[in-house]
Amino acid sequence: MTADRIALAVHDHGGDGPPLLLLHGAGRTLADWAAVAPLLVARHRVLAxxxxxxGLSPDGPWRLPxxxxxxxxxxxxxGIPGALPVGHSFGGILAVVYALEHQDVTPGAVNLDGFGWGRPDQYVGLDPDYVAQHLAQVRELNAAGQGRKLPPDGxxxxxxxxxxxxERLGIPYELLEAGIRRSARERDDGALELRPGREEALQMLEVIDSLDLFALFRRMTTPLLLGRARRQVPSVPGLDWFDPMMLAYAGGLARDLAALAEERPNVTVAPIDGTHAMLLENPRAVADAVLAFTS
Structure with a gap:
């Protein structure tokens, strides 16, 4: 392990066929793929x-290189340098960036609902200044919630x-429990915290904000699957403006993805029945979308 290269924790799901590399979202772990990966191994070698x-990987500066x-x-x-990167949320963005940086060996990319918070003009019917104001509030809330410390029984x-x-969303509890147990760790001072740590999480948020996602999508010349959640994320208590904004964003995102697919024959857009938590809610729909693309 060096400052530039970290030996990541890996779950080798096995399988035969063209290899896939599964990438989780920001603040999540490879446990998110536990229900999806077994549906892929009949046709693919699968690593998460x-x-x-x-999760169980070491810390390090969060810079893209x-x-x-x-x-x-x-x-x-x-021994699988040509694996297809398949990512969810921020992992989907990483899948696209990785494919662009390794075009000589990477056959394409799969991005499952990795679109960030979008541009103000994507919020159909809302004033861009109004949207920008509330997106700034969302970013502040995100930043404030990073590096969460827990009491001993947290x-x-x-x-x-x-x-x-x-119980509310119908997600198997075992999947949620595995993610929490993989993310919680005891620090040197005895306190518990949820990974990633605050410094790394803030660096990661800066990386996300620095990327022009649709410009990245247009740079792709190899096949690109963009999976879009068909259902909205649950409401946020105390934020009355959240639901209308998300509905407006869904409209603008669907519009822009359709235009991109029309413009770029290498791009496939697949609506997936689920919210942003699709890996946990509907693993079969996610696997079906990936397998249809890779076939």
């Missing part, structure tokens, strides 16, 4: 990783929250 600073180098090292070590309380989410 914890990105640096997440180093993060992409981590992934390259994983694929080289497993994991117990978090698991109770996850059980409530399981």
């Amino acid at each position: 990783v914890d990105l640096r600073g997440h 180093e993060v992409l180098g981590d992934l390259e090292e994983v694929l080289t070590a497993h 994991v117990k309380d978090l698991l109770a929250e996850q059980r409530a989410i399981s």
Whole structure:
């Protein structure tokens, strides 16, 4: 392990056929793929990783060259440098960036609902200044919630929250529990925290904000699958403006993705029945979309 290359935690799901590298979203872990990966192994060799600073992987500065180098090292070590990157949320963005940086060996990319918060003009019917104001509030809330420290019995309380989410959204509790247990760690001072740490998380948010996603999509010349959630994320208590904004964004995103697919024959857009939590809610729909694309 060096400052530039980190030996990531890897779950090798096995399987035969063209290899896939599964990438989770920001603040998540490879446990998110636990229900999807078994549906892919009949036709693919499947690896899932914890990105640096997440799950069981070591910490390190969150800069794109180093993060992409981590992934390259994983694929080289497993003898599958030409694996197709398949990512969810921020992992989907990383899949596209990785494919662009390794065009000589990477056959394409799969981005499952990795579109960030979009541009103000994508919020159909809303004033761009109004949208920008509230997006700034969202970013502040995101930043404030990073590097969450827990009391000694904090994991117990978090698991109770996850059980409530399981019952409300119909997500198997075991999937939610695995993610929490993989993300919680004891620090040197004895305190518990959820990974990634605050410094790494803020660096990651800066990376996300620095990227022009549709410009990246248009740079792709190899096949690109863009999976879009068909259902909105749940409401946020206390934010009355959140639901109308998300509805407006869904309209603008669907419009822009349709235009992109019309413009670029290498781009496939696949609506997937689920919210942003599609990997946990509807793993079959996710797997079907990936398998239809790779076939």
